[in-house]
Amino acid sequence: MNQNLQTILDFIQQSKHLSEDEKATLTKAAKDADKALTISEFKLVRTEKVKRTTAILLEETIEELEHKRKAIEDSNNALQKSLKELKATQSQLIQSEKMASLGELTAGIAHEIQNPLNFVNNFSEVSKELLEEMQEELEEGNLEDVKEIANDVIQNLEKILHHGQRADGIVKGMLMHSRSNSGEKESVDINNLVDEYLRLAYHGLRSKDKSFNAKLETNYDDSIKTVNVVPQDIGRVVLNLITNAFYAVNEKNLLQETQGDKYEPTVSVATNTMKNNIEISVKDNGNGIPQKALDKIFQPFFTTKPTGQGTGLGLSLSYDIVKAHNGELKVETKEGQGTKFIIKIPII
Amino acid sequence: MKSKTIKASATATLINELDKALSDGFKPTLAIIFSSIKQDWKAVCNMLDERNIKVFGATTAGEFIDGDIEEGSIVVMLLDMNTAYFKLEFLETSEKTTFEDAKKLGSIGKKTFSNPAFILATGGIFIDGEHVIDGITEGFGSEVTVFGGMAGDDLIAEKPIVFTNNKSKDNAIVALIIDKDKIDVRGIASCGWEAIGTTKTVTKSEGNIVYTIDDKPALDTLMKYLGVEVKLDETQEIVAFLNSWYYPLQLERENGDTVIRATRFANQKERSLICTGSVAQGSKIKFSLPPDFDAIETVVSECKSIKDNPEQQADALIMFSCVSRHLSFGALMQEEIEQVQNIWNAPMVGFFTYGEYGRSKIGNNEFHNNACCVVALKEKA
Structure with missing residues (x-):
């Protein structure tokens, strides 16, 4: 018992002025006070103990959290670095894909350029002959004939200029296709764009494989004027879809030939206006896409083509391009x- | 069913108390004895055996009847329970065979009564309490009723013993198997220790030995975070870690429930912690602090919750209260015991344990630490 309380208790016991009842009441009060004091002392000691432990734990926890924060910061930096590398690799891959599709275009382009070049050569040759003739007429003083010949030469030069510009346009288009994307949207005649890439793809394939033949069906919606798109990007998507369609019908054709079945490979390209969107569809009558491959066709590096014939990036990049135009790329098979x-691309 | 409690700090006094208790013609059939390791509990056991009284006994880290807490004494509860309603089993065990032995006990219970309840006391210092619960559950089934405690040895941490008539051992289980069709057995385990700090992962453990926490030696982690020290002893590899009773680990169960694991020993060489129950590798843990003093109210209210109605009575109460509660609540411990007893207003016997068995308010049957487990017995009409 607390010494002071014990003294009080002793005093109460020895007191002659207090009745027994009073002594009992006071003794109980002193004992209760002692109990309360013991409990308070215990609480104080324990609180001090727990306080000390809590302080240490808090300090250690702060240190631990600081270590964790540092670790997270480090891994965040490492992730940022990886992300940067990944983005660089992705750009390289996109560029590789562009170059791969450029390869597919080269033959078509050569075919397309050959025509204007033939015109340029023929008209240049004819113009040369005409100018020689004009020299003779000048010497003879036949000015009327000279005028006539000069008019013919002018007409020829106009044709040469026209075909030269046409070749220039094709080369520019090719350069645009292969150069890094500026991402600038322009007002583009979608029907022209689609048609140009259809022809390039067709002639490209034909020049590589003379035996390839397919019926081309086009159905362009003339109400579509111009749409704001990144032309080389949408061109790449169209080219990719048409090339895939040609590949599909060719595959089926080869199979049907070996089986002796009759088959007309057909690729249909169409444009449509749907409310606030335009739709470009590329349809083939090939073998279709197997269900197990359907979920994966938009994944990067997925290809059903034999090794070396496909990068597996075409549809994945096409998907990304259409998405970047706030559009949708859907497949029905x-x-x-x-x-x-x-x-599907919104008209803005 | 009638019950009486007696206590003494010497064998001779206890015999006198016993004679007094029997003087009115009371004929007990069962004695629940909780004794300090210092007391001659064997003599008391023999004396009861001579009177044909079955004994369920354990040494303690402090014992109490009603609200009177004693140290170094012996307390006895005498019950005149019909001998057909209970069976006493004593099974020797070892660290390695605990699960199998407990499973055997589960099967015995199943064969003895169609609807049994197990009240246990387990001895030894390296017995994994979780294996005891898992073994009984395996032997009996998941709907088993189990309550009990781990024997103590006045915090010497060497040889807590369990005993019955003519049998005693440290590595053993003594079980009072009661026919629940005849005796209503209900109880609850309640803890209150509060988790603190960040969640940590047990990165290496085997059974009840925790080697690393967050890939750092477990002992060093505990010492660092809690500022506790292990009493160094050059001559021993494994030393008692009494400080950790205050600051046990809180283990998170998959169902969201938590269970406390005290670290009873530390291995100075391996820098590992030896817990009273299993701590699986990969477990999520937190350190924990003793609860506020008002946690006593939580325990009391949880104990109230097991009554079907406020008027429900009990014939006898047994309490298994962790020694860490005594260390943490000090003089307030008496209040907790008294208030729990007042819920039933029946004779109570109990002891301060090294671990507790029972079902918490929301959890499954578990092996606990730092908990208070109370069991109420009432003969059915």
Whole structure:
């Protein structure tokens, strides 16, 4: 018992002025006070103990959290670095894909340039002959004939200029296709763009594989004027879809030939206006996409083509390009009957 | 069923108390004895055996009847329970065979009564309490009723013993198997220790030995975070870690429930912690601090919750209260015991344990630390 309380208790016991009842009441009060004091002392000691432990734990926890924060910061930096590297690799891959599709275009482009070049050569040759003739007429003083010949030469030079510009346009288009994307949207005649890439793809394939033949069906919606898109990007998507369609019908054709079945490979390209969107569809009557491959066709590096014939990036990049135009790239397919890809782009 | 409690700090006094208790013609069949390791509990056991009274006994880290807490004494509860309603089992065990032995006990209970309840006391210092619960559950089934405690040895941490008539051992389980169709057995385990700090992961453990926490030696982690020290002893590899009773680990169960694991020993060489129950590798843990003093109210209210109605009575109460509660609540411990007893207003016997068995308010049957487990017995009409 607390010494002071014990003294009080002793005093109460020895007191002659207090009755027994009073003594009992006071003794109980002193004992209760002692109990309360003991409990308070215990609480104080324990609180001090717990306080000390809590302080140490808090200090250690702060240190631990600081270590964790540093570790997170380090891994964040490492992740940033990886992300940067990944983005660089992605750009390289996109560039590689562009170059790969450029390869597919080269033959078509050569074919397309050959025509204007032939014109330029022929008209240049004819103009040369005409100018020689004009020299003779000048010497003879036949000015009327000279005028006539000069008019013919002017007409020829106009044709040469026209075809030269046409070749220039094709080369510029090719350069645009291969150069890094500026991402600038322009007002583009979608029907022209689609048609140009259809022809390039077709002639490209034909020049590589003389035996390739396919019926081309086009159905362009003339109400579509111009749409704001990044032309080389949408061109790449269209080219990719058409090349895939040609590949699909060719594959089926080869199979049907070996089986002796009759088959007309057909690729249909169409444009449409749907409310606030335009749709470009590329449809083939090939073998269709198997269900197990359907979920994966937009994944990077997924390809059903033999090794070396496909990068597996075409549809993945096409998907990203359409998405970047706030559009949708959808696919409808029936095994054995064909596939239809639909590009949906909002008209802004 | 009638019950009486007696206590003494010497064998001779206890015999006198016993004679007094029997003087009115009371004929007990069962004695629950909780004794300090210093007392001659064997003599008391023999004396009861001579009177044909079955004994369920354990040494303690402090014992109490009603609200009177004693140290170094012996307390006894005498019950005149019909001998057909209970069975006493004593199974020797070892660290390695605990699960199998407990499973055997579960099967015995199943064969003895169609609806049994197990009240246990386990001895030894390296017995994994979780293996005891898992073994009984395996042997009986998941709907088993188990309550009990781990024997103590006045915090010497060497040889807590359990005993019955003519049998005693440290590595053993003594079980009072009661027919629940005849005796209503209900109880609850309540803890209150509060988690503190960040969640940590047990990165290496085996059974009840924790080697590393967050890939750092477990002992060093505990000492660093809690500022506790282990009493160094050059001659021993494994030393008692009494400080950690205050600051046990709180283990998170998959179902969101938590259970406390005290670290009873530390291995100075391996820098590992030896817990009273299993701590699986990969477990999420937190350190924990003793609860506020008002946690006593939580325990009391949880104990109230097991009553079907406020008027429900009990014939006898047994309490297994962790020694860490005594260390943490000090003089207030008496209040906790008294208030729990007042809920039932029946004779109570109990002891301060090294671990507790029972079902918490929301959890499954578990092996606990730092908990208070109370069991109420009432003969059915």
